[in-house]
Every structure is written in C-alpha cells, then in structure tokens.
Amino acid sequence: MTAIQVRGLQKRYGDHQAVAGIDLDVAQGEIFALLGPNGAGKTTTVEILEGHRRRDGGEVRVLGEDPGTAGQAWRARLGMVLQTATDAAELTVTETVRHFARYYPRPRNVDDVIDLCGLREKAKARVKSLSGGQRRRLDVALGIIGTPELVFLDEPTTGFDPEARRQFWGLIEKLAADGTTILLTTHYLDEAEALAGRVAVLAAGRIVAEGTPKSIGGRAMAEATVRWTDERGPQEMKTSTPTRLVNELSAGGRELAGLTVTRPSLEDIYLDLVGGSR
Numbered sequence: 250m251t252a253i254q255v256r257g258l259q260k261r262y263g264d265h266q267a268v269a270g271i272d273l274d275v276a277q278g279e280i281f282a283l284l285g286p287n288g289a290g291k292t293t294t295v296e297i298l299e300g301h302r303r304r305d306g307g308e309v310r311v312l313g314e315d316p317g318t319a320g321q322a323w324r325a326r327l328g329m330v331l332q333t334a335t336d337a338a339e340l341t342v343t344e345t346v347r348h349f350a351r352y353y354p355r356p357r358n359v360d361d362v363i364d365l366c367g368l369r370e371k372a373k374a375r376v377k378s379l380s381g382g383q384r385r386r387l388d389v390a391l392g393i394i395g396t397p398e399l400v401f402l403d404e405p406t407t408g409f410d411p412e413a414r415r416q417f418w419g420l421i422e423k424l425a426a427d428g429t430t431i432l433l434t435t436h437y438l439d440e441a442e443a444l445a446g447r448v449a450v451l452a453a454g455r456i457v458a459e460g461t462p463k464s465i466g467g468r469a470m471a472e473a474t475v476r477w478t479d480e481r482g483p484q485e486m487k488t489s490t491p492t493r494l495v496n497e498l499s500a501g502g503r504e505l506a507g508l509t510v511t512r513p514s515l516e517d518i519y520l521d522l523v524g525g526s527r
C-alpha cells in the first residue's frame with residue numbers, strides 16, 4: 250500500500266515558488282529521504298504532508314487521506330518529530346514521555362520507547378539537563394510513542410556529532426524494521442545513503458532526481474575511471490567496462506602499480522544536480 254502519494258504539489262510564498270509541482274510515492278514500510286540544499290522546499294513539503302501548511306495546488310494523500318481536511322484519528326496515526334515538543338523542561342524524560350502517551354489511543358510502552366531511543370540512563374534526568382543529541386532522541390521518543398504508521402523527521406541529525414548521528418541512524422533502522430514508514434529530510438548525503446531505500450533530490454522546489462541512492466543521477470551506469478602507473482608514468486582511462494580493461498592490462502599476471510577504479514561519488518552527482526539551481 251502507498252503511504253504517501255503526491256501529484257503536482259505547489260506552494261508559493263508571495264511571488265516565491267517554494268514548491269513547483271512535485272510528485273512523490275512512498276510505499277508502506279519504506280525509508281524515503283528528501284535530500285536537498287537549504288531552501289530547496291523540503292520543510293514546506295513535509296509540513297504540507299503533515300497537514301500543518303496549506304498547499305496552493307496538486308493532490309496529496311497521506312495514509313489514504315487529504316492532510317488538508319483529515320481529522321484527529323488520522324493525526325494519531327502519524328508521528329511528527331517537532332523540535333518544540335520538549336518545552337516542558339522541568340519534567341523528567343520518563344514524565345515527559347508518559348505525558349505524551351496519554352494523547353494517543355494506542356501508545357507504545359513508555360519504558361520500551363525510552364530504551365529504543367537510548368535514553369535509559371537519562372530516564373530520571375530533567376529534560377533541561379539533556380544534551381542537544383539527547384533532546385533530539387527525546388523528540389523522536391515523543392514522535393513514536395503513539396505507535397505511528399508513518400513518521401516524519403525533518404533534518405533529524407543537524408548539529409549532531411558523528412557518534413550521536415550513528416546512534417540515531419541505528420534508532421531509525423530499528424523503527425523501520427518494525428514496519429514504520431519513515432520520511433526524512435536531510436542535506437547530508439551520507440545520511441540519505443546510509444538510511445534510505447529511495448531518495449528524491451529536491452532543488453529550488455523541483456525533484457531533479459529520484460531513485461535508490463546507488464542509482465541517483467545514473468551513477469550505477471556512469472563510466473568508471475581506471476588509473477594505474479606504468480613505465481610511461483601515471484595513466485588514466487575512462488571506460489564502461491573496467492573489469493575488462495583491468496583484465497587486459499594485467500594479462501599474463503602483470504602487476505599494475507597504483508591501480509584504482511573509481512566512479513563519480515554520490516557527492517559529485519549531487520553537486521552536479523543541485524548546482525545550477527542555487
């Protein structure tokens with residue numbers, strides 16, 4: 250079943266076209282990433298899907314309903330990770346999660362969620378004493394306490410140190426393993442590559458590429474560059490059949506000094522895709 254279906258979505262702020270006609274399909278159980286630079290229209294898109302912002306044009310279905318008109322029962326099936334959710338800073342982590350659990354008809358077990366989000370050691374700590382990364386994990390705890398079918402994560406790891414990001418990715422993978430659909434926005438390529446089954450690259454309100462991280466921008470098909478050094482010095486050849494080339498070069502068991510085979514990185518392709526639109 251399709252969790253999210255978007256056709257021709259448009260949003261304009263004054264005379265600025267923030268979202269310029271995008272199509273999206275996210276299947277149930279998928280981790281889907283909207284990847285794009287600052288100002289590409291990611292947050293606007295997610296807020297429309299959450300029902301927090303009105304669209305100017307296009308069709309949107311989220312869990313089968315139009316977010317513009319869907320009611321409370323629909324909302325309870327979504328997990329929205331809002332940075333403002335943890336304002337009750339005088340409460341402890343457990344108290345905060347327990348408090349939010351009361352809003353939902355089918356909440357997860359409070360202790361399970363605290364464990365899942367890696368907050369066991371901080372369960373009795375006041376929210377105001379948490380680090381930025383721990384607070385973000387608490388935001389996620391509050392986003393998933395209601396057993397949502399679909400979770401929206403808007404730039405979840407911005408400002409995290411590398412270890413906190415790894416831990417957070419692990420949490421997202423655990424959620425997805427339970428069958429939760431996840432739509433995340435990010436401007437980190439490695440995050441999209443590590444987590445998402447499919448990625449849409451957004452630039453200036455349009456989707457400029459979509460597919461698996463490996464296939465984005467035709468990367469899987471791109472020519473490889475084979476480099477090696479021989480008696481003439483450093484050599485370089487571009488080829489669509491690098492295995493054959495290396496076989497030919499090394500015929501008779503000849504060792505090739507400094508041999509490397511590279512394809513354009515996701516970063517090369519991405520910068521190419523979004524470069525013209527900034």
Ligand SMILES: Nc1ncnc2c1ncn2[C@@H]1O[C@H](COP(=O)(O)OP(=O)(O)OP(=O)(O)O)[C@@H](O)[C@H]1O
Pocket residue numbers: 262265267285286287288289290291292293294436
């Ligand atoms: N409420 C608003 N009023 C006017 N312009 C807005 C409003 N919200 C967003 N914009 C503009 O619309 C464009 C898209 O913004 P949006 O926040 O959706 O981008 P984004 O991809 O999420 O960027 P970031 O990575 O910086 O969060 C930007 O040019 C932004 O300045």
